[in-house]
Every structure is written in structure tokens, then in C-alpha cells.
Amino acid sequence: MKNSTGTVSTVLFLFSLPPIVPSIDQTNTMSSNEKNMSHIFLKRDQIGEISEDMIIKGIMGQQESIIARVYKDNLSRIKNLVWSFKNLQLDVEDIYQDGFTIAIMNIRKGKFRGESSFSTYLNSICRNICLKKLKERSSVEFNSEHEKIEENENHFIIQKVLELRSQLDHKCREIIDLRFTLAGKYNETEPNKCLSFDDIAEHLSITTENARQRFKRCLDGLRKLVVSSNEIKEEFYSI
Amino acid sequence: MNTEEKNIELIEDFLDGKLSPEEVKGFNERLEIDPSFKNLFQFRNKIQEAWNEASEFESTKTFIKNLHMKKTANHTSRKLYWAIAVAAMLILIVPLAIQFNKNSSQLQIDEVESKATVEFLDQKYKQVYPVQGQIVKSGNILFTWESALDVKTAIVLTEMESKEVYIISPITSDQKNYLLKDTMPPGKYEWKMEGFKGTKMFVVK
Numbered sequence: 001m002k003n004s005t006g007t008v009s010t011v012l013f014l015f016s017l018p019p020i021v022p023s024i025d026q027t028n029t030m031s032s033n034e035k036n037m038s039h040i041f042l043k044r045d046q047i048g049e050i051s052e053d054m055i056i057k058g059i060m061g062q063q064e065s066i067i068a069r070v071y072k073d074n075l076s077r078i079k080n081l082v083w084s085f086k087n088l089q090l091d092v093e094d095i096y097q098d099g100f101t102i103a104i105m106n107i108r109k110g111k112f113r114g115e116s117s118f119s120t121y122l123n124s125i126c127r128n129i130c131l132k133k134l135k136e137r138s139s140v141e142f143n144s145e146h147e148k149i150e151e152n153e154n155h156f157i158i159q160k161v162l163e164l165r166s167q168l169d170h171k172c173r174e175i176i177d178l179r180f181t182l183a184g185k186y187n188e189t190e191p192n193k194c195l196s197f198d199d200i201a202e203h204l205s206i207t208t209e210n211a212r213q214r215f216k217r218c219l220d221g222l223r224k225l226v227v228s229s230n231e232i233k234e235e236f237y238s239i
Numbered sequence: 240m241n242t243e244e245k246n247i248e249l250i251e252d253f254l255d256g257k258l259s260p261e262e263v264k265g266f267n268e269r270l271e272i273d274p275s276f277k278n279l280f281q282f283r284n285k286i287q288e289a290w291n292e293a294s295e296f297e298s299t300k301t302f303i304k305n306l307h308m309k310k311t312a313n314h315t316s317r318k319l320y321w322a323i324a325v326a327a328m329l330i331l332i333v334p335l336a337i338q339f340n341k342n343s344s345q346l347q348i349d350e351v352e353s354k355a356t357v358e359f360l361d362q363k364y365k366q367v368y369p370v371q372g373q374i375v376k377s378g379n380i381l382f383t384w385e386s387a388l389d390v391k392t393a394i395v396l397t398e399m400e401s402k403e404v405y406i407i408s409p410i411t412s413d414q415k416n417y418l419l420k421d422t423m424p425p426g427k428y429e430w431k432m433e434g435f436k437g438t439k440m441f442v443v444k
Contacts, residue, residue, distance in 0.1 A: 101300040161293040180287045236282045
């Protein structure tokens with residue numbers, strides 16, 4: 001008796017699991033204030049045909065369901081592209097994620113002008129990352145047949161800054177993050193807005209003077225790393 | 240303090256608007272006549288822009304990775320659910336009660352273990368700012384929690400009246416704060432970490 005009750009309750013449990021796909025259906029309408037705030041949920045059959053407009057809106061509004069779907073839809077094509085660079089042993093997923101990240105950032109900053117489909121745009125970014133790696137590894141000279149690396153213009157600097165950042169100690173990374181207004185919230189209208197040393201001091205439970213001294217020392221350390229790197233120095237010192 | 244550090248201090252004061260009009264004039268004149276000072280000023284501005292872009296790149300990539308992992312995990316668990324369901328049906332038809340009870344017990348054990356993990360994480364996670372009912376000014380709200388969470392998660396802000404999510408932003412495993420620079424519309428909001436229990440209500444005036 002006890003056993004059969006356990007059996008029935010487990011079966012009922014299995015069938016009472018939540019539905020796989022959210023059922024709210026708001027695929028075609030977006031009010032003005034929804035742009036930044038709401039999430040679009042898509043039924044599985046509707047997701048098969050995502051319009052370009054929905055992709056852009058989904059990325060702008062950080063809609064997980066759309067971004068995940070677009071990621072999945074383009075994965076195999078990009079894998080084939082990366083594998084076509086036969087002589088390079090490249091990390092396919094890493095290149096794809098880098099390319100996808102650049103595409104998302106460019107869309108959010110309005111750099112994607114919609115002259116091609118998102119897939120074509122993503123393809124071109126990933127291709128350019130592969131070409132860049134090819135250039136780095138094989139000293140191949142780029143000629144006019146190669147695409148211009150316009151979309152990826154910052155990718156190289158970003159990678160180098162991340163490398164330099166990893167060479168700083170935790171306290172330096174933390175205070176520079178705070179002063180430069182924290183990770184990932186770059187504001188184009190005020191690109192050099194800083195968090196005050198009073199706020200930093202309060203946050204780190206140190207004095208304002210200590211915060212100033214620590215930041216100064218850490219920024220100088222970062223400067224020395226930049227100066228010692230021939231690859232990146234000219235990006236910051238062009239005079 | 241070396242010369243560069245002194246110059247950095249001067250530049251930071253300039254950026255914070257702490258120089259007097261005369262000092263600002265002197266600062267601008269120095270930019271014109273002192274190439275190394277101009278170089279440093281240029282570096283200071285460019286590195287902030289590049290640093291923030293790199294941070295944005297890193298957090299966006301983490302978000303994408305997490306999304307991909309979640310999707311893969313969902314896909315796997317969906318398959319697992321179906322496999323268990325089919326097994327359960329077979330057991331109904333050909334009742335192998337003892338074997339089935341083992342599975343049932345295992346499910347309960349997994350549930351208890353999962354609950355224990357969540358409770359452990361929740362104990363680690365203590366929201367520091369804004370606290371419950373705190374009134375904050377819009378713009379530059381620094382959300383802080385007591386210690387790094389050791390897992391990748393996301394901060395979720397919800398507008399309480401409409402129940403609409405205002406923002407979801409990825410949080411790395413070593414992050415202990417999150418700065419929201421947006422000018423938020425006045426109202427009551429709730430903030431929490433995805434996957435964690437605690438929520439705090441705050442008011443934007």
C-alpha cells in the first residue's frame with residue numbers, strides 16, 4: 001500500500017512539472033516604455049521566425065529568450081566558418097562568444113546600421129576575429145581582398161585591456177572599477193564620469209585620502225603596464 | 240610621490256571639478272605647453288573608456304555564456320524528465336515497486352540536497368544597500384551585498400506596482416556591488432539576486 005502511494009505520487013509529480021516554454025504571448029506588440037523594461041516570451045513554434053526587428057529589440061532589451069535563440073540559430077554556421085580556417089586550431093566557442101558579444105555591444109551602441117541581416121553581421125565579425133588571429137599567428141599580410149575590420153575595431157584593445165587588468169592586484173582592479181563607475185556600464189554621453197573618492201571611501205570603508213592614494217598608485221601601475229606593452233602603447237599615446 | 244603620481248592627482252582633481260578657476264586656467268595652459276602632461280591626460284581619458292568597454296565586454300560575454308549553459312542544462316534536464324517519465328510509465332505497467340521506490344527516494348534526497356545548497360548560498364548573501372524601505376536618489380545607485388557570492392548570477396530590479404522587471408544584469412562570482420547609473424523613474428522597487436531568496440524593497444524619489 002505504502003509502495004503504490006509512493007508510485008502514484010511520483011508519477012503525479014513528474015506530470016506536474018512546470019511547462020517547458022513560458023506561455024505569455026506578447027510577440028508583436030511593444031509599448032514605448034517596454035523597450036527597456038519588459039521581457040518578450042515566445043512560444044516555441046513562434047520562435048522559428050524571428051524578424052530582424054525582434055532580434056534588435058530583443059538584444060536592446062536583453063531578452064534572454066531571444067538572445068538564446070539567436071545564439072543557437074547561428075552556432076552551427078559560425079562553427080563551420082571557424083573550422084574553414086583549417087590551419088588554425090581555434091577555440092570555436094570562444095570565438096563565437098567573442099563575436100556574439102561584440103555584435104550585441106555594437107547593436108546597443110547603435111553601431112549596427114541594419115544594412116545587412118544580423119546573421120550576416122555576426123558572420124562578418126567572427127570572420128574578422130579569425131582573420132585577426134590568422135594574421136597574428138602566421139604573419140600574413142592583409143590586402144584589399146580581406147574585409148576591413150571595422151566592426152571589430154575595439155576588440156583588440158578590449159582583449160589587451162583585459163590582459164592588463166588581470167595583471168593588477170585585486171585591490172587595484174576594485175578601486176579602478178569603482179572610480180571608472182564599475183563594470184560594464186559605460187555611458188557614451190558621459191564617458192569620463194567618475195565615482196567620487198568620498199563615495200569610493202564609504203564603499204570600501206577607508207578614508208577619502210586613502211582612496212585617492214590607492215587609486216593614484218594603481219592608475220600609475222596600469223599606466224606603466226600600458227607603456228611597457230608595445231602592442232597597445234600607441235593606442236593610448238598617439239602624440 | 241613621483242611626478243606622474245602628482246600629475247595623476249591633479250588630473251583627478253580637474254575631472255572632479257575641484258580646481259579653482261585659476262587652477263583650471265593653469266591646467267589648460269599646461270596641456271598646451273607640456274607634451275608629457277598632455278600625454279598623461281590623454282591616457283587617463285582613453286584608459287577609462289577602454290576599461291569600461293572591456294568591463295562591458297566581459298560582463299556581456301559572461302551573460303551569454305551563462306545563457307548558453309542554462310539552455311544546455313535545460314535541454315539536458317528536459318531529456319532527463321522525459322526519460323524518467325517513460326520509466327515511470329513502464330513501472331506502472333510492469334510494477335517493479337522496489338526498484339521504483341529507490342528512484343523515488345533518490346529524487347527526495349536530491350531535493351533535500353538542492354534545498355540545502357540554496358539555504359547555504361542564502362546564508363552567504365546579505366543585502367547591504369539599499370536596505371528594506373530605504374529612500375534613494377535616482378542615478379548612481381550602488382547596490383552592495385556583504386560578500387562575493389561565488390556563483391555567477393544576475394541582479395534583478397522589479398518595479399513593484401507594475402511587477403515589470405526594470406533591469407536584469409549579470410553578476411560575476413567575485414562581484415560585491417553593482418552600480419546602476421540609469422535615472423530610474425520614481426516609485427517602489429524590489430531588488431534581488433537571481434536564484435537567491437532575499438529581496439529588499441526601496442523607494443526611488
